[in-house]
Amino acid sequence: MQRCYSKPRPKDSYDYVSLLQYHGDPRRLAQIHSRVITSGLECDRFVAAGLVARYAALGRAGVAAARQVFDRAPHRDSFLWNVMLRGYARAGTPREALALFARSRAAAAGNRYTYTFVVKACAAVGDGAGRVGQAVHALTVRAGVEPDVFVGNALVAFYARCGDVAMARKVFDGVTEKDVVSWNSIIAGYAQNGHSDEAVALLRSMLRRGADCRPDHVTLVAVLPACAASGAVREGLWTHSYVVSTAIVMNAALASGLIAMYAACGRLDIARVVFERVLDRTQAVYTSMIQAYGSHGQGVEALDMFHQMLANGIAPDGICFVSVLSACAHGGLVDDGLEVFDMMDDHRVEKRQVHYACVVDLLGRAGQLSRALGVVEAMPFEPGRDVWGALLGASRLHGDIELAERAAERLLVLDPGNAGRYAALAQMYDDAGRWDDASTVRTMMRDRGVNKPLASSIVEGDMDA
CATH class of the missing domain: 1.25.40 (Serine Threonine Protein Phosphatase 5, Tetratricopeptide repeat)
Incomplete structure (x- = not known):
């Protein structure tokens, strides 16, 4: 006869903290929380931190419960404040994180982790957070944590997100112990703000550092668009060789970057080889290949690639339709382009300014100016x-x-x-x-x-x- 043994109920905070480390399921978490309350340990700082962290890990579904536990804790030190700040950041609610930080300044001294979470929240807020982020930056200087690699990396990403690459570079240069995230942040910042030459130059600087700071997958994804935009063939070829030699997995983001790079270098044949070697071809990979064909005036090939994507059950999005319409315009495929434009309704993709601009360009290049004007007037x-x-x-x-x-x-x-x-x-x-x-x-x-x-x-x- 099989015997069943039940585990003894935890009796102290250590046991509950251990339980929380291994149980993140919402239902099980609620059961543990109930037992914590009946044991009178909800106010224990370690148990409270464990509950806040576990609830916050559930995202938006658990951040409210995390805040309730946080508000009931009678002793909130820097550790608990940081756990809650990180929870808001991970839950995609950066404004709540900033509001909580404003309260925390009067209750607990911030440390490098505090400012890292808050700066990331400023970057996530986007438009309108510039002054707040600058104020937080000033606080990091006052607290003496600005040169810290975690705070510095967050500040670089924040300023890059705001388009202030000069300030991002100044912060980057001031970080004393740069890691690969530091380099990735500044390279991506330059690339995303249209400073392709500077991004490529930073890759060269990174490579000169040797084995102590080798590029990773994020570095390559960030720098490939810059290589394509600046015509840096040597760096682009090195990137591909590095991917092969280090056996980095060729995912959609990396494949898309390589396809765009080879297309910019005029090597559509190699771009197609990269495309064929991707096992899990996503919509982004197909779009990159469509853009590659379109940029070289090969509208028929771009259109064939689009139909191949549809045949494989991959739904196009607005960016994909822009690529196809642009390819049709450059290839003189007026009827095909208009048919693709009509297909947007079938796929429930919203027609935006850029799509109408593509149609006007399509008709205009073909000399059908009256029809192009008609499209403009009928928008x-x-x-x-x-x-x-x-x-x-x-x-x-x-x-x-x-x-x-x-x-x-x-x-x-x-x-x-x-x-x-x-x-x-x-x-x-x-x-x-x-x-x-x-x-x-x-x-x-x-x-x-x-x-x-x-x-x-x-x-x-x-x-x-």
Whole structure:
């Protein structure tokens, strides 16, 4: 006869803390919490911290219960405050984390973990958190924790998220003991803010450090778009070789970056080889290959890839439709492009400004300016600068000054600081011999303080320099 043995009930805080480490299921967690209450140990600082951490790990579903335990704890030290702050951060409720931090300053002294969680919360809030993040940064300096690698990494990511790469670099340079996360944060910050050359240069600097700080998967995913944008073929090829030699798993993000890099280098054949070697092809991987074909004017191949994706049961999103529509525009596939545009309704993907701009570009490149204007006028919302910009480009391509003037009139209101809009219209007037009108546009450009961008070239450097 089989005997059943029941475990003895925990009697002290150590037992409950041990239980909480191994049980994260919501139902089991609630049972343990009930036993904690009946044992009178809910106010124990270690048990309270364990309950807060476990509830917060459930995300939004458990953060309210975590806060209840936190509020009932009579002794809240820095450790417990940090656990709750981290819980809010992980639950995707950064504003609550910032509000809690404001309360904590009067109750407990913050340490490096406190400021790490709070800075990450500032970055997660996004728009509107700039001043708060700067104030928190000032507090880290006052507390003497700014050079700490955890705080520093969080600050680099925060400033990069706000678009202030100069400040991100200043913080990065001030971190005394940089780790791979430090390098990843600043490289990604430069790449995501359009500073591709600087991102590639940082990769070179990272490689010169040797074995103590080798790139990881995150580094490669961050730097590949920068290699593609800056034409850094050497670094891109090194990245692929590094992936192979270190047996890093070729996931969707890494494969997409390699495909884009090889496409930017003009090696569609290798981009396709990378695509074929990805076992679990996601929508992002298909989109990257579609973009690669489209950027080289191979609309038919891009369209075939799109239909292959659909045949494999992978649903497209808005970005994917932009890639297909752009490929059709560059390949002159007007009917196919319009059919793809109609398919967006079938897949319940919202048609946005960028999609209408692609259709206007599609028709405009084919010389169907009246149909392009008809699309603009029939839009269910007010056309934006991308739509009018596409119409201006098409008008210039086919020499329709009247339509170009109409598009430019709207653009000079919607996008008054874009020098390219003025230059395109002035050039059209020059080509038509309307010198006075061209001079008027250039005078308007000068009076508004709009500077024509200077041409630049990118010269690759030696990675070992």
